[in-house]
Amino acid sequence: MTIKEKIQALPLTSGVYLMKNAAGKVIYVGKAIALRKRVQSYFRKSQAPISKTDLLVSEIRDISVIETASEAEALILEASLVKEYKPKYNIDLRDDKSYPLIEISGDMFPRISVERPHKKKKDNKYYGPYVKVGLVREALSLIRKIFPFRTCDPFPQKECLDYHIGLCDAPCIKHINKKDYAKNVRNVCLILEGRKDSLYRKLRKEMETCTQKQRFEEAAKVRDQLQALGALYSGTKDINYYKEAEQLQRALGLPRLPERVETFDISNTMGQQAVGSMVSFLHGKPDKNNYRRFRIKEVEGIDDFKMIAEIVRRRYRRLKKEGRTYPDLIVIDGGKGQLSAAFRELRLLDVEIPIISLAKREEEVYLPQKRSSIKLSSHSLGLKLLQRTRDEAHRFAITYHRKLRWKNTI
16 A cells, blocks of 8 residues: 555544654654544645655655544553654654653652653653643543542641542551552553553453452452543543443443443324434433434324334434444333334344333333343442433423424414
């Protein structure tokens, strides 16, 4: 493939790109929110005098990329690769006097912070430099929710607010021992070095060991860390959502994490001004650009089953025709009857998407081809995710129905 063809084949996701010369040596490492667009920008002709970018482009013979799920992850990976390859054209990131570094102090209970040190301390560890200080602070704040660490200087005599909100394990009051605190710091280092696979393996092994030794509380804590890491690397930035989605996936036996959920509801008054709504949630939050509303066209009178069937058919017939991406989960507001009607339409369209229904009265979950319902705990995070999407679909349907009723009255 030519360079032009390679660029055209690059994904539009965030990640890190490595530019190489004829000898295969990495001469530049960069990060991007959209890899293809960022790399294409280097090859646009400029009227300006010859610049450093022009010299770089003249040497490029190959480009490879590493996709990431978030810009924060890309930032961390970029810095670790610059340190590894020392690319010729990464002058800025090799200059650690101008840009911020992540500093890990050499104390018994190390402090982790973002610094611009005039002189590096012998016993301290440094990661970076990083061009965007705001982004690196954001990345550290996410990491800290998973592996708590202290940021205070000097070492305090009593616990601070960070302890009470779960961002520090308070070594100042001996709430955590040196060994466990050091484990947290090592895990932070693995993230900063871009070694997420090693970290996943390490944590899984640790969880298995704790389970075998019947230390179930410790195993649960490590499991939560694994789930939270999934949130960090998924780009959602929302660790609570990831826990909800992971719990829902296990409870319902879903083939993948329900990142995009589409939920349907019907609203009418004695069959008049019947409407349907579909709301879309992405990473646990409303994605209002993808909401859809439907006027019922093919059903007369009161028949919720046929109405649900109509809007499901219209939605996924269109997505199939346009070749667009399907959601990870469909939720129908209703019971077994509404679910069966919707599921039948998916089969007729030859569309395979996991689908369930949520019945309001007892908050029971129904699955296709299963007679009995699933009753999730009222404290279940997965149930809370379903309820949020269901309640929003209901609100959206009612709002549209009232609007049509008002217009009809006028």
